[in-house]
Amino acid sequence: MTIIYYAFTTDKWFIEHYQQLIEQLNDVDKARFDKMKNALKRQQLVLSRALLLQAAQQIIPENATSYQINQYRHLVINNTYHFSLSISHSGNLAAVACTDALESIGIDVERIKTRNIEELSQEVCTEKERVQLLKNEKLQQSFYKLWTMKEALTKASMSDLFQLYACDCSTALDNANGSITWREISYCFDHTELFNHNFIKPNTLNESKTDKHTIKENNYIGSVVVNRQNTSNVDMNKATDVLSPSIKWIHYT
Numbered sequence: 001m002t003i004i005y006y007a008f009t010t011d012k013w014f015i016e017h018y019q020q021l022i023e024q025l026n027d028v029d030k031a032r033f034d035k036m037k038n039a040l041k042r043q044q045l046v047l048s049r050a051l052l053l054q055a056a057q058q059i060i061p062e063n064a065t066s067y068q069i070n071q072y073r074h075l076v077i078n079n080t081y082h083f084s085l086s087i088s089h090s091g092n093l094a095a096v097a098c099t100d101a102l103e104s105i106g107i108d109v110e111r112i113k114t115r116n117i118e119e120l121s122q123e124v125c126t127e128k129e130r131v132q133l134l135k136n137e138k139l140q141q142s143f144y145k146l147w148t149m150k151e152a153l154t155k156a157s158m159s160d161l162f163q164l165y166a167c168d169c170s171t172a173l174d175n176a177n178g179s180i181t182w183r184e185i186s187y188c189f190d191h192t193e194l195f196n197h198n199f200i201k202p203n204t205l206n207e208s209k210t211d212k213h214t215i216k217e218n219n220y221i222g223s224v225v226v227n228r229q230n231t232s233n234v235d236m237n238k239a240t241d242v243l244s245p246s247i248k249w250i251h252y253t
Contacts, residue, residue, distance in 0.1 A: 003055040004107065004224060005252045006095035008196045009043040013253060014050070018043075021050045026067060040092075047094040048087050054252055055098040056083060073104075073155075086155050086224075092196055093220050106155030108148040109194065109222040117143045124150070129170045136173065141221060145172050145191055148223035149180075152189070156225040157182055172223070177247070180225070190247045191223035222249065 007014060014021070025033055029049060036042045049067070056064045056077045068076040075085035075098060084105045086097045091111035099105055117139050121130045129146055136142040149172045150164040159182070167182050177190040196218040224247060 001059050001101055002097065002099040002105070002226070002247055003058050004095065004097045004247065004249050005051040005055045006093060006109070006194060006222065006249060007047060007051060007252045009040070009047055009092045009094075010196060011253060014043075014047055018046065021046050024053065025049055028069075043092075044089040044094050048089055048096055051094060051096045051252060052085065052087070052098060053077075055096055056081065059083070059098070059100055086152075088151075088222075090220065092218075093194060095194075095222055097224050097226075099226070104156045104158075104227045105224065106152035106157070106226075107222070107224045108151035108155070109220055110144050110148050110151075112140055112144055112219045112221060114140060115143070124165050126166065126168045126170070128168055129173075132170050132173050141193070141219075142173055144221035145223065146170075148191060148221050149189060149225065152223045152225040153180070153182060153187065156187060156227055157185070159183075185227060187225045187227045188247070189223060189225045190249075191221065192249050194220040194222050194249070194251075196220070 053064045060081045064077050075083040084099050086105045086107040088095050088107050088109045090109050095109045097105050097107040149169040154161045154164050
């Protein structure tokens with residue numbers, strides 16, 4: 001079972017329960033939290049840990065009360081239940097992908113910001129991606145589809161991002177889900193647009209310092225890439241029919 005939860009630091013439930021959620025941090029994360037000076041980074045940390053506990057709660061038969069994270073890829077709940085894990089955050093958004101059925105998984109979310117795509121694509125895109133990208137009317141959104149795909153694939157395949165610049169992900173420009181091959185291994189992908197309809201309010205969470213870069217943009221792109229253990233008998237050209245129904249983005253509220 002695969003659970004993908006996302007939420008925003010401006011969501012009402014997070015604001016109301018922020019102090020209690022801090023208390024749920026394990027010792028390693030609490031030490032990190034105490035050292036962080038950036039208010040938004042602290043909020044991202046707390047939100048992602050709250051989401052992973054809620055995601056695991058949907059899979060295990062008991063309350064998820066404790067967690068351990070190993071190399072940001074492996075999650076252990078209550079010292080008993082083991083999961084593959086991937087975490088990403090950008091701006092006010094945090095997202096986690098948690099599964100007990102996948103060999104590897106990667107997730108990436110990015111806040112859409114206006115960038116010089118023509119120049120940037122020369123560095124990070126294949127020629128096929130670049131030609132297809134620059135024909136697209138929604139240039140910024142399309143670039144972030146490719147970028148988050150490559151970032152998510154980096155996590156799922158444990159490759160360097162620089163190496164993924166050579167991976168052709170152009171199929172993601174025309175398809176919300178499907179399959180992609182990297183180093184002779186097939187991966188399923190799914191991506192979506194995520195919207196934050198709440199604007200951040202300074203000092204809402206009673207932080208002593210509010211990050212000077214107040215987040216105003218509220219559109220995001222998210223991608224998840226998975227490689228199932230038992231896909232030897234699956235026609236990856238038809239993988240979306242087999243696997244994608246189990247991949248759902250859930251805004252935790």
